Amino acid sequence: MHQALGFEVDLPLSFDDAMNATRAALKTAGFGVLTEIDMQAAFKEKLGEEFRRYTIGLLLPCNVTVEAVAERRWHVRIADPQMMLSAAPRMPSALKQVAEDARTRMERVVADLARMVRKDGAQ
Numbered sequence: 001m002h003q004a005l006g007f008e009v010d011l012p013l014s015f016d017d018a019m020n021a022t023r024a025a026l027k028t029a030g031f032g033v034l035t036e037i038d039m040q041a042a043f044k045e046k047l048g049e050e051f052r053r054y055t056i057g058l059l060l061p062c063n064v065t066v067e068a069v070a071e072r073r074w075h076v077r078i079a080d081p082q083m084m085l086s087a088a089p090r091m092p093s094a095l096k097q098v099a100e101d102a103r104t105r106m107e108r109v110v111a112d113l114a115r116m117v118r119k120d121g122a123q
Helices: 015-028 039-047 081-086 093-119
Strands: 006-011 035-038 054-058 063-070 073-079
Touching: 006 015, 006 093, 015 054, 015 063, 015 073, 015 093, 035 039, 039 054, 073 081, 073 093, 081 093
Parallel strands: none
Antiparallel strands: 006 073, 035 054, 054 063, 063 073
16 A cells, blocks of 8 residues: 555564565565664663564665554554655756666565565465
8 A cells, every 4th residue: 555655554463574574575576674773672672661663674765663552453654765765856867767767666565565465365
């Protein structure tokens, strides 16, 4: 599903399965995760507060988040690379092409994740 700033898909899986499926779909599309931030651990360590499972994957030129919405239900959000890079003033045409290519590949990632959910018969 597409929204103004990116793409979203719900995965009715365990956290580990949702993370693995997201990583695999990103890898298939040619993306590598540069860094992962475990927000639940960060809130606990830095603020002493409980927080739902929420992981941010940092990619170039966009970010992916996997967050808990219910037990065995994870919401994956992927920033639209074209939107992320459009904030750059006078973006060079080469960078525009990179953003267009990345956006097309991110659309494939979301489609692959949605197809996986339908294949498993999950709603």
